[in-house]
Amino acid sequence: xxxxxxxxxxxxxIANHILANEKVVDSFGHISVRNPDNPNHYFLxxxxxxxxxxxxxxxxxxxxxxxxxxxxxxxxxxxxIHGAIFEARPxxxxxxxxxxxxxxxxxxxxxxxQPIIHTGAAIGRDIPIWDIYDNFGDTDLLVRNMDHGxxxxxxxxxxxxxxxxxxxxxxxxxxxxxxxxxAVYLQVxxxxxxxxxxxxxxxxxxxxETEQCTEMFYSDLAIDRAWENLATRVTKKP
Numbered sequence: 696x697x698x699x700x701x702x703x704x705x706x707x708x709i710a711n712h713i714l715a716n717e718k719v720v721d722s723f724g725h726i727s728v729r730n731p732d733n734p735n736h737y738f739l740x741x742x743x744x745x746x747x748x749x750x751x752x753x754x755x756x757x758x759x760x761x762x763x764x765x766x767x768x769x770x771x772x773x774x775x776i777h778g779a780i781f782e783a784r785p786x787x788x789x790x791x792x793x794x795x796x797x798x799x800x801x802x803x804x805x806x807x808x809q810p811i812i813h814t815g816a817a818i819g820r821d822i823p824i825w826d827i828y829d830n831f832g833d834t835d836l837l838v839r840n841m842d843h844g845x846x847x848x849x850x851x852x853x854x855x856x857x858x859x860x861x862x863x864x865x866x867x868x869x870x871x872x873x874x875x876x877x878a879v880y881l882q883v884x885x886x887x888x889x890x891x892x893x894x895x896x897x898x899x900x901x902x903x904e905t906e907q908c909t910e911m912f913y914s915d916l917a918i919d920r921a922w923e924n925l926a927t928r929v930t931k932k933p
Contacts, residue, residue, distance in 0.1 A: 779844025815884025
């Protein structure tokens with residue numbers, strides 16, 4: 696593995712730890728990154744809780760979510776989320792799946808999740824909801840195969856976030872930092888919206904504000920600063 700991939704794997708491990716430290720994931724949830732040397736492959740941890748993922752846990756998969764590195768480690772059961780989204784979205788370089796509790800209510804009610812705070816603008820507008828029941832009937836709600844994954848990716852379309860009814864969400868980004876931080880601030884935004892709705896009518900970001908705030912959020916000025924802060928929280932832990 697070349698030094699570029701080594702650095703990418705290190706960043707993927709840190710992203711796992713950030714998502715756990717920020718309570719976006721707990722025992723469950725995962726983040727992947729596309730292999731820049733082979734866009735038809737991606738890297739994802741074996742089936743471990745994100746907080747304890749290490750370099751030795753990282754596996755490589757093709758877009759059908761088959762292990763391609765000869766690893767004997769047990770893969771995540773829902774790795775198909777990642778393979779299907781990478782397959783459908785060539786521009787996406789990183790995918791997060793989580794079960795953030797403040798986000799769940801917006802996938803099971805008629806209340807739409809909307810951008811409400813400037814740091815949460817990257818969640819986008821018109822966030823779709825995927826209901827596995829619609830095409831697969833009664834299941835355990837897990838994305839267990841490529842048919843499930845492709846149906847999810849189709850529902851997601853070109854959005855940055857797709858809600859999964861009664862389950863969680865998937866978040867995408869142009870790199871690990873963007874996907875990680877969008878997932879973190881998705882949770883923040885959902886929490887702020889829940890608090891705000893209890894107080895009365897809410898003034899959400901306009902389409903223009905959403906676009907400009909997203910551009911700022913994804914800029915080096917903002918994203919590097921936020922990444923450095925959240926990464927320091929986990930790398931300084933004893």
